[in-house]
Amino acid sequence: MALSLSRLRFWLNYYRDEVGFVRAITAATGVILLITSGLLWLTYPAGPVRPVEGRIIAVGFMETDRGSRSTASVSVDGRPVRIQLPARYGCRKGDRIALKRRATRFGFSYGVGRNPKPCSMLTPFSQQ
Known part of the structure; x- marks a missing residue:
């Protein structure tokens, strides 16, 4: 040895x-x-992806080092959330939007659902 x-x-x-x-x-x-x-x-996601619905509060752009991206502030369960929202969807302030919510270790992350038109216009009060 x-x-x-x-x-x-x-x-x-x-x-x-x-x-x-x-x-x-x-x-x-x-x-x-x-x-x-x-x-x-x-x-890594800590839970399954669940569909949720929100209401668009504001639509705007976010400047990054790679250029500007269109974003939207969405009210989900009474909390404002900022998501990336491509301009091709044609979403406007006040529209309902279908989102996907993913549970993470420190809360939730939100994104646009897979449907081709995630936004739908609300019925005006005069027609309700």
């Missing part, structure tokens, strides 16, 4: 530079995997 340990010690000492490089790469890969798995755990 002592002979095999001395051989291992000799081999590690002889190939110190190469083994050190391999250890550094292995350690860096392990750290990256730990960080990535932690971030995935935090952002």
Whole structure:
């Protein structure tokens, strides 16, 4: 047993530079995997996607470093939520909108449903 340990010690000492490089790469890969798995755990949905309905409060644009994006402020269960809303849907203030709500670790995230026309105009008070 002592002979095999001395051989291992000799081999590690002889190939110190190469083994050190391999250890550094292995350690860096392990750290990256730990960080990535932690971030995935935090952002991974914690529940199923459920359909909800909201009412558009305001429509506008949000400026980012990649350009401007059209957004909408939507009232869902009495809380204002900001979502990305493509302009091609033609949604206006006061429209009802079908959303999908996904439970996350720290609350909910909202997005536009899969239907081609998520917005529907409300019936005016004069016609109710």
